Amino acid sequence: MHYLDHAATTPVRPEVVEVYAEELAGEGNPSSLHGAGRSARRRLEEAREEIAAALGAEPAEVLFTSGGTEADNLAVKGAVYAHPSPRPRLLVSAVEHHAVLDAAAWLGEQGLADVAFLPVTGEGTLDLDAARELLAQGEAPALVSVMWANNETGVVQPVEDVVALAGGAPVHSDAVQAVAHLPVDFGASGLAAMSLTGHKLGGPVGTGALLARRDLALAPVHHGGGQERGVRSGTLDVAGARALARAVTLAVADREAENARLAALRDRLVAGALAAVDGLHLTGEHAPRLPHVAHFTVEGADADSLLFGLDTAGIAASAGSACQAGVQEPSFVLVAMGYPAGLARSALRFSLGRTTTEADVDAALAVLPDVVARSRAANATRAR
Structure with missing residues (x-):
C-alpha cells in the first residue's frame, strides 16, 4: 500500500512511540499529592512547557485535550458560554472543519448564539471584504473562528488579517493542519485561541491541546475535577501529553x-x-x-x-x-x-x-x- x-492521520513517529510507551508503564495521577503523583505532575508540566516553547506560547496557555475536535468545541462553545450576552454573535468561516461548524450550528439552533458564516472566494481563501462587513454589524462577537489551513484543499487562510479585522474581538484558529507545515507562533499571531492535535504530526490519536490566552473568557464544556484552569476537567493523560510534546517538537524542528x-x-x-x-x-x-x-x-x-x-x-x-x-x-x-x-x-x-x-x-x-x-x-x- x-x-x-x-x-487524515500520520504514522506515529518511533521517538514518540518510545516516550509514550515509557510513560504508559509508569504510575501516578498528576493530581495526587504523594511522590508518584508529584513526579507525574512534573513530567506533565515539562510536556506543557515543551509545547509552549515550540509554538510561541506561555506554558499556562496550553490546555490539554483529547484532540482537535474537543479543542475546537471548547474554544467555540466555551467562549459563547462565558460571554455576558444571552445570545452573543459568533462568526465562523464557511469552510471550517465540522468540529467548528457543527458546534456553531448547534449553538445557533439552541438560541445560544447569533451565528454568521464568513464566505470564501473561488480559490478558497476568506473573503476579507465580506468579513469586514459582517464584523461591522452589531456588537463585537464573542468569537471569530477561522482555520489556519483547510483540511480538504490545503488552502492557507490569512489569519493575521482576520485578527486585524476583528478589532480586538477574540479570534480562534483551528491549526490542526498547520502546525507541522507552517511557521506557527501563537504569541505573535494575535490569536486568542488555537487548536492542535497529535495524529496530524506524528503523535497518537487522542492527544491534542487548545492554546488559550489567559485573558480569554472560557466556560467549561463539561464539569468535573476542575483541571486545566477549570475549563477542561478530567484526569490528565501524562503519556498523551508527553507524546504530543515530543511530536510537536520534532515536527517543528524538521x-x-x-x-x-x-x-x-x-x-x-x-x-x-x-x-x-x-x-x-x-x-x-x-x-x-x-x-x-x-x-x-x-x-x-x-x-x-x-x-x-x-x-x-x-x-x-x-x-x-x-x-x-x-x-x-x-x-x-x-x-x-x-x-x-x-x-x-x-x-x-x-x-x-x-x-x-x-x-x-x-x-x-x-x-x-x-x-x-x-x-x-x-x-x-x-x-x-
Missing part, C-alpha cells in the same frame, strides 16, 4: 527541510497528474497552499469510485475530511467555493508525509489515468 492520506522535500514531491505529483488526465483541476491553484496537499476535482468522475479504484490499485487517498468519509454528498468546502454540486462530488485529495517517497508518487501517477477512466465510465452508465 502506498499511503498518501497523511492529512519543518523547513521536510516542507521543501514534500513540496517537491507534491509539485511532481500535480504536474504528472495534470499532464496525464484531461479534465483534472487543481483546487486553490493560485492561493497559498500547504506543501504536502494536492487536491483535485475530476470532471465526469465521482469521489467514491475514484477512491475505490485507487485503493484496489494499492493507493490510499481521500476525497477530503476523514470525519466525513462515506457521506454521499458534495464537499461542502467546494460548494462554499462556488463549485457546482456534480464537480464537488469528484474531489480527490493526495496528502504526503514523513514516510512518503518518490516511489509512492510514481505508483499513484501510474494508476491514476485508468482509475479516472473507470470512474467516468461507471458514472456515465449510472447517468443513463
